[in-house]
Amino acid sequence: MPKPQSIKQNHSHDALPDFRSLGVALRTLLLTNGVALLLAFLRASSWPDVLQQLMQGAALLQPVLLSCMLLLYVLSPQLDRLPYWQGNAAALMIVAVVTLGVVQMGGELYFSPYEHDGFKTWRYMFLGVAAAAMLLIYFRLRALALSPAIYEARLQALQARIRPHFLFNCINTVLGIVRTDPKRAEAALEDMSDLFRMAMAHDHELVPLNREVDLSRRYLALEQLRLGERLRINWHTEDLPDDALAPPLILQPLLENAVYHGIEPLAGGGAIDIRLGRHGDEMHLEIYNPRRDPGAHHTGNKLALDNIRERLALLFDIEAHYSVESGQDFYRVHIIMPYVRKAQT
Numbered sequence: 001m002p003k004p005q006s007i008k009q010n011h012s013h014d015a016l017p018d019f020r021s022l023g024v025a026l027r028t029l030l031l032t033n034g035v036a037l038l039l040a041f042l043r044a045s046s047w048p049d050v051l052q053q054l055m056q057g058a059a060l061l062q063p064v065l066l067s068c069m070l071l072l073y074v075l076s077p078q079l080d081r082l083p084y085w086q087g088n089a090a091a092l093m094i095v096a097v098v099t100l101g102v103v104q105m106g107g108e109l110y111f112s113p114y115e116h117d118g119f120k121t122w123r124y125m126f127l128g129v130a131a132a133a134m135l136l137i138y139f140r141l142r143a144l145a146l147s148p149a150i151y152e153a154r155l156q157a158l159q160a161r162i163r164p165h166f167l168f169n170c171i172n173t174v175l176g177i178v179r180t181d182p183k184r185a186e187a188a189l190e191d192m193s194d195l196f197r198m199a200m201a202h203d204h205e206l207v208p209l210n211r212e213v214d215l216s217r218r219y220l221a222l223e224q225l226r227l228g229e230r231l232r233i234n235w236h237t238e239d240l241p242d243d244a245l246a247p248p249l250i251l252q253p254l255l256e257n258a259v260y261h262g263i264e265p266l267a268g269g270g271a272i273d274i275r276l277g278r279h280g281d282e283m284h285l286e287i288y289n290p291r292r293d294p295g296a297h298h299t300g301n302k303l304a305l306d307n308i309r310e311r312l313a314l315l316f317d318i319e320a321h322y323s324v325e326s327g328q329d330f331y332r333v334h335i336i337m338p339y340v341r342k343a344q345t
Helices: 022-043 047-080 084-109 119-145 148-175 182-199 209-230 252-263 303-319
Strands: 231-239 270-279 282-290 321-326 330-338
Touching: 022 047, 022 119, 022 303, 047 084, 047 119, 084 119, 148 182, 148 209, 182 209, 209 231, 209 252, 209 270, 252 270, 252 282, 252 303, 252 330, 303 321, 303 330
Parallel strands: 231 270
Antiparallel strands: 270 282, 282 330, 321 330
């Protein structure tokens, strides 16, 4: 079976930033334009002059910046195959060539006829390369701050905060039927053993989403032993690809909340709707459950929800979205994350 893989933005710090990542692109735009604004303030002699200086700088900065980002986006797979320092040199060379090309094509836009002596051309190229080098240093330092050892330790600590809660709830489920139906309790213990074997099997950043679905089905089967017909489950996985990866234990804690805070307080129970599927380059995970008036039942400490939010932020940066829609009689969690596939062997 293919091994689960990590997403690119969390690879070794001895690698170029992912030029195809939305987070990298936004940080590049914000940092570069922020420095341009600072320079405009330093060069200006009055408030109106700030805007003028900024517009003059933007006439060269924006074409160079956007052209470089586009080229680096296109060439990202080739740059990734190079050793780290060669990849950096190639990226800086791209910035230098683009800067020279834009300046030459801009002609009189950047120079008056008697100013075009070559000095400003090379100065602009040097400034462009220097700015790109500082950005690469920033992304390297950021990668060092999220180096694999520190990053893996943080993920394991986050996951460990979920697992005890998971264990206690499953044990309580079995205790609820051990006296009334010992055979079913024995079968439930066997299911719980299989469930935890699956939950503890991998410490990868990402695991097959189908495995998470199987784990969640086993968990819900245990809860149905306790709640009986009060708990109904509707799975919608027609659009779920077989090769999709997801953070471990991303579904079960949400379903646990849906059961405990949604179905259990309702006298007649209710149905949990689970929709999992791919839409373009995104994976959508949606869980809906009915509930009573929020003030009528303990709302919990939301540990699992905060845990999942933090893990999504660590793994996918700004490319993952976690939203909650809460009404008087329903609760819906919607997770959007990049479609990451298993590595091919």
